[in-house]
Amino acid sequence: MTADTRPVVSHDGDTIRIDARPIRMEFMVRDAFWARDRAIVLLDPKAYLDDPNYGAQRRRSRKPVHNLRAYAPSGEMLWEAQQPELEDHYYLIESREPLVALSFSGYRCDIDLATGGIQRKARLK
Numbered sequence: 001m002t003a004d005t006r007p008v009v010s011h012d013g014d015t016i017r018i019d020a021r022p023i024r025m026e027f028m029v030r031d032a033f034w035a036r037d038r039a040i041v042l043l044d045p046k047a048y049l050d051d052p053n054y055g056a057q058r059r060r061s062r063k064p065v066h067n068l069r070a071y072a073p074s075g076e077m078l079w080e081a082q083q084p085e086l087e088d089h090y091y092l093i094e095s096r097e098p099l100v101a102l103s104f105s106g107y108r109c110d111i112d113l114a115t116g117g118i119q120r121k122a123r124l125k
Helices: 045-049 052-061
Strands: 009-012 015-018 021-024 029-035 038-043 068-071 077-080 090-095 099-103 107-111 118-123
Touching: 009 029, 015 029, 015 038, 029 090, 038 090
Parallel strands: none
Antiparallel strands: 009 015, 015 021, 029 038, 038 068, 068 077, 090 099, 099 107, 107 118
């Protein structure tokens, strides 16, 4: 990769590829693309919400779902996006740059590409 070319990001099933380097995710991938200097990956919420093992684990831990992530060209995970609510998840990328994602609970969230934090959230009407 040269300084003026962007890596090619693609996905198939539960695998993303950054410049043909495969990275296996634990669930199916809904979307994957290059934004600024990282690969953005949206895991398909239906893939893990329908998984009985995931449901049992989620009920025990009460951890938030983190299905929007960023990866370095090396494949290292850089961040998992902040959720607008504890029991929420993202289902659609509305804009890639700036990164805007829609959540199941009805929020439109502007996500900071550097940190994965929510810069602004608004209720969808």
